[in-house]
Amino acid sequence: MILSGWGRFPRVDCRVTRPRTEAELQALVAEGALIARGNGRSYGDAALSAQGTVDMRGFSRMLSFDAATGQLVAEAGVLLSDIIAAFLPRGWFPLVTPGTKFVTLGGMIAADVHGKNHHKDGSMAASVDWVEVMDGDGVVQRASATQNAELFGYTIGGMGLTGIILRAALRLRPVQSGWIVQETLPAPDLARAMALFEASGNATYSVAWIDCLASGDSLGRSLVMLGEHAAPADLDNRRRARPFVTPPKRRLSVPFDAPGFALNRYSVGAFNALYWRRGRRAAGRSLVDWDSYFYPLDGIGHWNRIYGRKGFAQFQCVLPLAASEPGLRALLAEIAASGQGSFLAVLKRFGAQDSRFSFPMEGYTLALDFPVTPATLALMDRLDAVTLDHGGRFYLAKDARMSAATLHRADPRLPAFLAMRAAEGRARSFASALSERLDL
Amino acid sequence: MTLPPVLILGGRSDIGLACAHAFAAKGHPVQLAARNAAALQPEATDLGLRHAVPVSTHEFDVLDTAGHAAFLDALPAAPGIVVCAIGMMGAQEASEIDFAAAAQVMRSNFEAPAAILGLVANRMEALGSGTIVGISSVAGDRGRATNYVYGSAKAGFTAFLSGLRNRLAQTGVHVVTVKPGFVATRMTAGMDLPARLTAQPEELGAAVVTAVIRKRNVIYVRPVWALVMAIIRTIPEPVFKRLKL
Ligand SMILES: Cc1cc2nc3c(=O)[nH]c(=O)nc-3n(C[C@H](O)[C@H](O)[C@H](O)COP(=O)(O)OP(=O)(O)OC[C@H]3O[C@@H](n4cnc5c(N)ncnc54)[C@H](O)[C@@H]3O)c2cc1C
Numbered sequence: 001m002i003l004s005g006w007g008r009f010p011r012v013d014c015r016v017t018r019p020r021t022e023a024e025l026q027a028l029v030a031e032g033a034l035i036a037r038g039n040g041r042s043y044g045d046a047a048l049s050a051q052g053t054v055d056m057r058g059f060s061r062m063l064s065f066d067a068a069t070g071q072l073v074a075e076a077g078v079l080l081s082d083i084i085a086a087f088l089p090r091g092w093f094p095l096v097t098p099g100t101k102f103v104t105l106g107g108m109i110a111a112d113v114h115g116k117n118h119h120k121d122g123s124m125a126a127s128v129d130w131v132e133v134m135d136g137d138g139v140v141q142r143a144s145a146t147q148n149a150e151l152f153g154y155t156i157g158g159m160g161l162t163g164i165i166l167r168a169a170l171r172l173r174p175v176q177s178g179w180i181v182q183e184t185l186p187a188p189d190l191a192r193a194m195a196l197f198e199a200s201g202n203a204t205y206s207v208a209w210i211d212c213l214a215s216g217d218s219l220g221r222s223l224v225m226l227g228e229h230a231a232p233a234d235l236d237n238r239r240r241a242r243p244f245v246t247p248p249k250r251r252l253s254v255p256f257d258a259p260g261f262a263l264n265r266y267s268v269g270a271f272n273a274l275y276w277r278r279g280r281r282a283a284g285r286s287l288v289d290w291d292s293y294f295y296p297l298d299g300i301g302h303w304n305r306i307y308g309r310k311g312f313a314q315f316q317c318v319l320p321l322a323a324s325e326p327g328l329r330a331l332l333a334e335i336a337a338s339g340q341g342s343f344l345a346v347l348k349r350f351g352a353q354d355s356r357f358s359f360p361m362e363g364y365t366l367a368l369d370f371p372v373t374p375a376t377l378a379l380m381d382r383l384d385a386v387t388l389d390h391g392g393r394f395y396l397a398k399d400a401r402m403s404a405a406t407l408h409r410a411d412p413r414l415p416a417f418l419a420m421r422a423a424e425g426r427a428r429s430f431a432s433a434l435s436e437r438l439d440l
Numbered sequence: 441m442t443l444p445p446v447l448i449l450g451g452r453s454d455i456g457l458a459c460a461h462a463f464a465a466k467g468h469p470v471q472l473a474a475r476n477a478a479a480l481q482p483e484a485t486d487l488g489l490r491h492a493v494p495v496s497t498h499e500f501d502v503l504d505t506a507g508h509a510a511f512l513d514a515l516p517a518a519p520g521i522v523v524c525a526i527g528m529m530g531a532q533e534a535s536e537i538d539f540a541a542a543a544q545v546m547r548s549n550f551e552a553p554a555a556i557l558g559l560v561a562n563r564m565e566a567l568g569s570g571t572i573v574g575i576s577s578v579a580g581d582r583g584r585a586t587n588y589v590y591g592s593a594k595a596g597f598t599a600f601l602s603g604l605r606n607r608l609a610q611t612g613v614h615v616v617t618v619k620p621g622f623v624a625t626r627m628t629a630g631m632d633l634p635a636r637l638t639a640q641p642e643e644l645g646a647a648v649v650t651a652v653i654r655k656r657n658v659i660y661v662r663p664v665w666a667l668v669m670a671i672i673r674t675i676p677e678p679v680f681k682r683l684k685l
Pocket residue numbers: 005006035036037038039040041042043046047056076077097098099100102103104105106107108109110111112113114115158159160161163164165166297397398432
């Protein structure tokens with residue numbers, strides 16, 4: 001079966017199975033190397049394996065919920081959208097969420113996803129109490145910060161390469177409504193955007209949309225958006241009466257692949273300029289429902305088709321705080337000079353994080369989408385080099401094209417991760433197109 | 441307002457569970473009935489957590505027709521909606537050479553479901569309200585070489601449901617016949633089904649709930665099946681018998 005990640009690049013002919021029980025899974029693990037797949041929302045080849053791709057959506061039961069602590073125990077294939085549907089009406093929301101709700105619990109843990117609140121609440125790791133992981137012998141172990149701590153540390157952010165996550169305990173946060181109070185702040189250049197982030201460390205959510213085609217004095221011009229969960233006092237009477245009821249979103253869908261010429265420097269440039277001007281005019285406070293705020297793209301089905309048949313690749317790096325400003329300047333200058341604009345260029349401030357293998361570290365993270373062409377692939381190689389020069393690292397859940405040499409230079413934690421994989425035969429049992437490409 | 445409980449006969453099947461989720465999402469309490477009910481606890485817990493409704497599990501073997509009345513008596517509350525999702529495909533080749541195998545398919549798809557729904561119907565009639573949903577099959581619309589044993593049992597079940605609907609029309613009890621067409625379930629896993637004709641279980645659940653609310657009589661889950669089966673039914677027998685279907 002031809003499979004790909006969300007970027008639709010690369011495409012791999014995979015042997016896919018969809019087990020439903022632990023016993024079926026044990027039998028599969030015994031057959032040879034495989035990789036778990038959640039809902040396929042990672043961009044590249046992290047959840048692809050020609051020999052064995054295990055679709056985990058057959059494990060999708062919620063197992064218990066503790067209304068005193070907000071702890072949900074669920075199987076790894078449960079979708080985040082189902083968790084929100086079940087618990088937001090009862091006043092709970094995920095502590096950490098990526099920009100799409102169509103991800104599985106297992107996929108979120110394996111990528112150690114981050115949200116717009118990393119600077120305040122940390123990554124997915126901060127909301128996971130324990131995981132249960134099956135190893136290559138079919139043995140299931142529970143791991144937490146205090147029990148099998150090494151397995152726990154490497155499984156969160158381990159991209160499925162430490163074993164198969166079967167179940168996890170996830171802590172939700174109490175919220176008083178399904179609304180977000182958003183504040184949009186225009187920043188005419190990079191320095192101002194970064195100053196705004198540094199000044200808004202108390203905001204629960206912060207993210208900037210950055211116009212990556214702007215150059216010169218406007219280099220890094222952005223719209224910085226802050227958000228807080230709305231309290232009853234923030235709502236009008238009608239909404240206060242039913243604080244968790246938000247309007248259903250209309251679902252649009254991209255019906256077919258856009259032709260390649262639809263995305264060029266003129267169309268993207270025009271889009272970005274328009275978005276910037278509209279955003280600047282709309283600056284200020286507004287009330288946004290949770291779905292539009294956290295998952296704006298989920299309202300457009302198959303939006304990945306706008307990049308055409310060849311698919312697209314995302315580049316996402318994080319730069320250490322001290323090197324962030326010169327590093328971002330160098331990255332943006334490289335992109336602006338190439339004229340290879342990206343519709344979605346997103347800048348976030350990460351808080352401190354200490355983890356064994358996962359992506360976040362204190363500093364700034366920049367994420368950009370590019371249609372896959374020889375020119376953008378070459379550009380992304382140059383962005384890799386700039387990132388390495390500034391001591392940054394790369395997000396494997398988004399990657400589809402980096403070289404093994406780049407990754408190994410970027411991440412001094414790699415030898416320890418490889419040793420852990422080798423020690424218990426996990427490297428033999430769990431492998432993906434990504435792990436093969438990157439020598440993991 | 442509390443909604444009436446929904447009893448799912450065949451509570452372990454993908455179709456039964458999809459119906460359970462769809463009704464629970466509307467706020468109905470759920471009673472899941474199947475053999476080895478204790479093993480259904482994770483499903484019951486999941487239903488209850490997701491939809492915040494009470495869920496119970498009940499031991500039920502449809503072939504034990506003598507036990508049907510006692511089973512209904514033991515339910516914690518009389519269900520307002522009963523969904524019968526019991527079915528067994530069997531292997532056509534086995535049914536052709538071994539009548540015991542054929543009888544098992546016929547009993548599981550027709551005789552025993554008809555027995556339990558007959559009892560349910562009488563109880564609902566006495567109360568003057570209720571809805572019965574029978575999951576039948578497009579296979580019952582015309583006998584085909586490749587699965588006529590299963591198909592004939594479903595044909596019997598379809599006729600039983602239509603007769604029941606006719607009988608109960610003036611009593612406040614409604615009967616819905618569902619002919620799902622292809623559904624992506626464990627039963628069909630590994631079969632090469634045409635995507636446009638294949639419904640997801642959630643789609644089926646939603647269609648059943650809508651049919652109950654709107655008091656529909658007979659539904660195909662994907663509307664194109666009505667057309668497909670209309671064509672298959674109108675092929676003249678002399679032609680049909682030479683087709684490989
Ligand atoms: C529109 C969009 C916005 C996004 N925004 C963000 C964001 O803001 N922040 C962020 O961090 N990420 C973001 N992402 C990336 C996404 O959150 C991650 O890639 C996530 O891991 C996808 O989950 P999935 O269930 O689809 O997993 P898949 O893509 O199927 O798999 C991802 C990885 O998890 C592993 N995995 C999956 N299930 C299991 C399991 N049961 N056991 C072991 N390993 C498993 C796979 O092997 C693979 O390595 C975004 C993606 C999209 C499409």
